[in-house]
Amino acid sequence: MKHLVAKIHPADNVLVALQDLPAGTPVTHDGVTVTTTEKIPAKHKLALQALQPGDQVHMYGVLVGKAKSAIGVGGLLTTANMQHATDSYETTQHRAAWTPPPVEKWQERTFLGFHRADGRVGTANYWLVIPLVFCENRNIQVLEEALVNDLGYARRKSYQPQTQELISLMQAGKSVEEILATDLHSAENGQHSKPKLFPNVDGIRFLSHEGGCGGIRQDAQSLCGLLAGYITHPNVAGATVLSLGCQNAQVSMLQDEINKRSPHFDKPLYILEQQKIGTEEALVSTALRQTFAGLMLANQNVRRPAPLSKLTIGLECGGSDGFSGISANPALGHVSDLLVALGGSVILAEFPELCGVEQELIDRSVDSETAQRFSSLMKAYGDSAIAVGSGFDMNPSPGNIRDGLITDAMKSAGAARKGGSSPVVAVLDYPELVTKPGLNLLCTPGNDVESTTAEVGSGANIVLFTTGLGTPTGNPIAPVVKISSNTALAQRMPDIIDLNTGSVIDGEETIEQAGERILDYVIRAASGEEVAAVRHGQTDFIPWKRGVSL
Template identity: 65%
Template structure:
């Protein structure tokens, strides 16, 4: 196994692929470095001496500056390096040429999906129950209790059953020592129930904390996001509960639905609690209408569809020092393959594009799109700084512990998810993706907020890379969890789907992994594979609140 890696010829860093120790002599191509520090796997060390404030490069871009004089063989840390990134400007010349990958293998391949009246194709078939305001969350919980398990969408309450076992033991005289020795797991725990509506994948309840308070723009943006979910190809219809007096008005929701689908014809039931009156009238009506909607949704069946109907959202979370050299470039190649097949790709998380803005800007197909990207990035960065933060504070403690020392290092690796194709459109949250090819969507770097946004913009599969492990999922779209390293894949096998640690281990190339992931995506889109997040019921949904509360 190779022990170190230089990502780009112009870098003055080497990445440790395995633990290295002080005093070791590292030879890489024509470079010879004696280590002055222990360097854990995923971390980086210098190949040249640096003076104070001299620049550090990785992925061929500026990622930091020395905070003190450093020697070749020193490990870079938050103590000896500070974040730095190049500025960027918009040029008239567009750099949109790219080497399209050979996709002949997939040209006649289809996936089995759900066709919708607007021509889109879903990878799932769900019914939504949505509150217009947080005041209705409790009613949603009552409906969830009433509908999910009786209709066969619940799972056996594994952990509740385990607690009941302990209660029985305690009642028979067991003490704390006895309790700790008990093996609670049984093979039947967590099994699915039998569904009444076999063609409906689930009823999903999108509770949230918005809709009123804050500023009007927050509620208007929430309505746009909810409209994105209602019109989503994975959704057959929806039940909407409104209190009646909130900022997030039903007519605003209906306007946003019409923007996304002018001929909207899915079943949509809207109930206004203040108009209906008593809970004892509201909830039975909601149950009856939702049940009727499920009867209609169950009439949909999967049919073959071209791969151009797949829209992939690209996400990373719990990243490590291997994410940018294994999982992210692997799905970047998957992205290029899908773009070449006529599909759509969404790259988000704008704070994690810090330092690669010039490359992204140059790849925009028009100057206007490049200008929009620049405006969104600079506005976002200014707001963060005004709040006493900044993109340089993006790496989490977990990121830093596993080798992502500066935001620019993290961002340069994160941007690899977008592959090499031209940027067709720049979208502001929560706009709908309409153009085939690579699209950029302005979202935060927060895993769940960004994944929520990508799905609201139309992603019907999400590829989520991680080096540390995260269970993040989505209520209506399969989130494929891709491990950057084999140790993680094996340690957290219950929440991981795909391993790209094979790249680090020297078992396959980035291109081979990217092709393997596309084949996996096709099976997921066809309903042949249930991803871990879906299997575990990981229904994460957090709208991004961009304004300030009043």
């Protein structure tokens, strides 16, 4: 049964509208009836009690803002009458014992993955072609044009027939108005125009970027760390690296970062330096020959059963709405707790979207050192934002605000629910590698692609991505499973959504049931079932540039 409103935590003094509520609508929760004084759009919040300027607003049991002006009982909370506010935090811990969820039904389950020499298991098998500096991006593009189609890795739909149709209409004398009114034929799907020459290789990924030189040395070091995370990743069979030669991100720096992550690295790795080789033709021809040989080696890998403890899941949200924190995100939280109980690893990132829940995560840290590192990274990140005239309070996007997330603390309190309730076993700075089973916190931006890029670089072999507005983001090497927070989105954008948790809002299933359904899908996706982002060739890759440009 679908209710009109929801109260997320007993300490909250606001309700969430689960559907549009016209002015004058009486809503009842826990025996208390409130009448709306104005229209409350679905996903937005109404006051459960009268609020005066300066009064605190609580959701999820934490402070998410303060009233800027008077808000009557049943009134709508907006950016005009409410502002961001959070509680302070300290590193004194009050950790309670964690009770894991029952996992008997999952303990014997396996996924079919690619086993690597270091003991990790991939959910895919890719070959990488990487530039160490943006100067090599054109050569990367040339290699992509030479390899992708002929080897059977074309993925995107082709809209060229529609262009040809428009040309024909113009040549036939059609007017601008007639062309604008034309209903073009559906785009042809360009996937696998040729059969894959290497059936055990999921694809070749070309990681073009804008870094490697021109910034501070720390940016070059971070980039090399990120690229090393991808090269050593269990979803990667090997890599071809193009270097110009004179850039900040030197080959030796990359090799050091590879050794940090994989001291006994044994994958095929071909590194070419253009300033040593000479002409573009010589460089590209050598890269083609070596990449082709690498693909032959990569094709020798096959999927074999692996326990669920070999999964490392990245938790991500993007295009969030007012339902994300009460459907999709807590469902991911249950998945997180199940996987931790099974011995797997989970990554919760997006530090600007943990603003306001710091004390909870500090209290869940396994020791004072872990708690102190989280506190230090959060404060340093917040200070760096303030130093350039911004702040965490500016995190919510226009889409977030339009759909009910009107302060960063409100957004963060819902986003943090992706991490479930298990202890925090480690806190990592970008782009460090996950080495411990359990819940890991990773310092990244709130930007969807930068954060997803980082989670995979830190070892996530699959990413669960919740969205309330619709975000098509994917990753070059890890399946990104898109989970809708509401049924309307799942019905409107079925081409990018894999799973719908709007069923929780609709009263059709519980958070726990949705979480188990997601984990079942994760096992299938980890075994090679194609997710929407892979089907669409969505391979977004953006390194985080943390310093100024010099």
